[in-house]
Structures are given as C-alpha cells and as structure tokens.
Amino acid sequence: MNIECIKEKLVYAIGKAERITGKNITLPVLSCVLLEAHNSTLTIKATNLDIGIEISIPVKVNQEGKIAVSGSVLYNFISNITNDKNIVLEEVSGNLKISTKHSESLIKTFPIDDFPNIPKVSKDKPFTFNVPLLIKGFKSVMYSSSVSTIRPVLSSVLLASDDDSVVFAATDSFRLSEKIVGVKKHKDFSQILIPFKNVGEIIRTLEDIKDDVNVYLNENQIAFSYNDIYITSRVIDGTFPDYKQIIPKEIKTEVIVLKQDFISALRISNIFSDKFSQVTFHIEPKNKVFKITTKNIDVGENVNNIDAVIKGDDLTISFNYKYIIDCFQSVDSDSISLSFSDTNKPMIIRGVGDKSFLYLVMPMNK
Incomplete structure (x- = not known):
C-alpha cells in the first residue's frame, strides 16, 4: 500500500474510527483501524464487535493494499503534526511508514486476517431520519439508561415506530425518559434496543451532519449511512419494559x-x-x-x-x-x-x- 492524502481529512476520519476500537487482550486486533486503499479512496474501518464503522476519504493511491495498525497510536501521531498539510502512508517491510515534509515514522502492524468483518445490513428499503432530530431524540433520553449491563434492556435506548413519529425511551427502573420525534417516512418496527454505549458513539459519529441519514434495520443490527460514513450497531434481543402502565x-x-x-x-x-x-x-x-x-x-x-x-x-x-x-x-x-x-x-x-x-x-x- 502506498497513498498520499490531506492530513486534515485523515485526522477527521481516524479520529471518528479510533473511538470505536476496543481493548481486548485475547483479540488485540480490535485496538486497530484497518486501512484499505482502492480506486482513489482510503476506507478506514474499526470495530469492537459491538459497533462498527467505515469512513472513506479521497486519496491518491500509488499502490493499492490494506494494513491494520493501532488506532490510538496512529491518531495521536497524525493529530499532533502541525506544519505539514500532506501525508504519505506506505507499507514497508510489514510496518506502516508515515512520511511528511518534516518527519518520518514507522508504526507496527497487525495481521489483517484477524480483523473482524463489519456487519452489512441489507440496503433494501431504508428509511431516512434527519440527523439533528435523531441526535435530539437520543440525547433527550439516553441519560436514563442503566450503567449496569446486568439487565441489557435497561442499559439500552429504545426506538419504536408510532404512526408519523419515532418514540425514544430509556429507563434504569428508577426514572424513565420518553421523547417523541416526528418522522413522516419511516419503516414500521415494533422496537429496537441499542446499547447505551453505542448510542454515544453514533451521536459522535453523526453530529457534524445536518442532513438526513439512511437507516437500515434487521433483527440483529441497525445501521446509519451518509455519503462516505457507515456505522452499524448490534441491537439487544429483549423486550423493553411496558412503561405506559406505570x-x-x-x-x-x-x-x-x-x-x-x-x-x-x-x-x-x-x-x-x-x-x-x-x-x-x-x-x-x-x-x-x-x-x-x-x-x-x-x-x-x-x-x-x-x-x-x-x-x-x-x-x-x-x-x-x-x-x-x-x-x-x-x-x-x-x-x-x-x-x-x-x-x-x-x-x-x-x-x-x-x-x-x-x-x-x-x-x-x-
């Protein structure tokens, strides 16, 4: 792999992806971001097996390829480069060589075969959701989720369709929040339970977007897609408490x-x-x-x-x-x-x- 890219675009993409990397002693590759260079595009992937992200940025590809490196090391390095606008990333002897006008570094790589696949939710019949409204719905209720994962349904945020609206709700059994957001064109679904921790990452990934995002659903995953950003989260298998009765x-x-x-x-x-x-x-x-x-x-x-x-x-x-x-x-x-x-x-x-x-x-x- 050999590419040339604009530093600010790379910092932006790696910064969003690096937050989703995991810390797993038995599977250290989860602490990595996977870089894939192909057809004038660099795609950055990261996952902790609970949530996954793909972000693509335009680059000059001199040689296609892919490589996995520590997300935190890569982000901390490139975000502290101040005097250079362009960066060259190149695989050299199994390492990632990063070159700018003023510096040159080598970062250790990890076996790419160990990097997990990020689930792809079927792109049939998505519905759109205005991102500011989506984030408002999440933020209006997520603080009521339980920080304990003993009962997963209580450490989640509920999304449920209701006529021309989507209901957001969360509870830790001591308090409950409900926010109703108007969405005229949405897919009917009874309930989706997104892990509380994943909601925070979804917000941080999408918060710069002011337009509509495509939402894809299946029984195991929910995914959000906008231009060159794709983020998918596991959904919890369970039934949210029937809070209407209380x-x-x-x-x-x-x-x-x-x-x-x-x-x-x-x-x-x-x-x-x-x-x-x-x-x-x-x-x-x-x-x-x-x-x-x-x-x-x-x-x-x-x-x-x-x-x-x-x-x-x-x-x-x-x-x-x-x-x-x-x-x-x-x-x-x-x-x-x-x-x-x-x-x-x-x-x-x-x-x-x-x-x-x-x-x-x-x-x-x-």
Whole structure:
C-alpha cells in the first residue's frame, strides 16, 4: 500500500474510527483501524464487535493494499503534526511508514486476517431520519439508561415506530425518559434496543451532519449511512419494559414552576442533602406553598421556597436529587409542570406546552 492524502481529512476520519476500537487482550486486533486503499479512496474501518464503522476519504493511491495498525497510536501521531498539510502512508517491510515534509515514522502492524468483518445490513428499503432530530431524540433520553449491563434492556435506548413519529425511551427502573420525534417516512418496527454505549458513539459519529441519514434495520443490527460514513450497531434481543402502565392516569397535585427557578433551588438544596441525595418537596396548594427541604447532620439544613402555580391536594414526597436534575437538558420550555398522584407513585415532569417529552421519577422510600 502506498497513498498520499490531506492530513486534515485523515485526522477527521481516524479520529471518528479510533473511538470505536476496543481493548481486548485475547483479540488485540480490535485496538486497530484497518486501512484499505482502492480506486482513489482510503476506507478506514474499526470495530469492537459491538459497533462498527467505515469512513472513506479521497486519496491518491500509488499502490493499492490494506494494513491494520493501532488506532490510538496512529491518531495521536497524525493529530499532533502541525506544519505539514500532506501525508504519505506506505507499507514497508510489514510496518506502516508515515512520511511528511518534516518527519518520518514507522508504526507496527497487525495481521489483517484477524480483523473482524463489519456487519452489512441489507440496503433494501431504508428509511431516512434527519440527523439533528435523531441526535435530539437520543440525547433527550439516553441519560436514563442503566450503567449496569446486568439487565441489557435497561442499559439500552429504545426506538419504536408510532404512526408519523419515532418514540425514544430509556429507563434504569428508577426514572424513565420518553421523547417523541416526528418522522413522516419511516419503516414500521415494533422496537429496537441499542446499547447505551453505542448510542454515544453514533451521536459522535453523526453530529457534524445536518442532513438526513439512511437507516437500515434487521433483527440483529441497525445501521446509519451518509455519503462516505457507515456505522452499524448490534441491537439487544429483549423486550423493553411496558412503561405506559406505570404512568399515573389520575393527577391529584400539580405544580407549574419556572424551569430556571426550580433548577437553582434544587442545586442549593443539594448542598445540604444527605448521602442519599434526598430532597423533600412540601406542597400546600391552599397556602400557595411549594418548598424543598434538605438536611445533613454533617453540613446543616436548608429550606427553599419557590414561586409556583399550585393546585390539588397537599403532598410531602422525597426524591433523589440526581434523578431529577438530569432531565432539564431535555426540556425546551421555560416553565415545567410537576404532576403527582400519590406518595408511592412516580412524579411526571413535562415542559409546559410540550407533549413530546415525558420524564418519570420514582419517589424515595420513607
């Protein structure tokens, strides 16, 4: 292999691919990127067996070929080249020789036969998804996924088709996020569960794109394709919890408050919260009282009164601060509604006037 390429394009492509490489002692080639030069194109491939990526860039191919090298070593080297615009990559005696006007290096290679194939999802009848909306859907819910992989369905993000929309959802069983995104032309599918870690990589790979991306599905994989970028993820075999049944049907108490006022009060309250990050809401509609109290025997205590519109029954209920504060990144409205049905039922958080986002938080046990 012998190619000449523009440094910035190579840095961009290797940077995206290198993030997907894996660390596997028994299969060290997973830490590599595979470089394939063919017909004036360099294709960079990487996979950790859970997610795979292919990115192609235009290059001058003097000799076709392919080679596997450490993704981190290659990226760290080329991203720190500052004075050269062009790079020559050449296979020399089983090593990758990298030459610029001012430097020359050799990088150890790995056997290309050990590099796994990246799954190809059938390209029959894809549907398109606007990338900013796709990323908004992912970001609106992914923080609610469990970081534990003991129950894979809880460490995933759900995509489900619904008429002219796609529903995104995630839950760790303590809180749940749901975001509905309008997509007029999409393929009908009951549910797709994408591993939480893969969602982050999909976002980082596609975040520069402002157009539509093609989406391909089968029973084992979901793939996204745009021009010279192809990324595919394993999907989880399982059934997402039927969360609709736990959404309270009857609301007994409702509080409407300015989002920024509520966030500020929560952050102050958390300074005085205990080791369980407990914050307690005291709601008294007749007295027009909405306050948050916290107490820590080692720090002190705090009472925070918040201006709000309140209706319904009196209520005192406690939550984990961390489970509440995460959701505000997904609320576009200036005001939010907090809805309650009982002390042992979840709180519902929505943006006022926005039915596309729903957040449920379970109360803390007394």
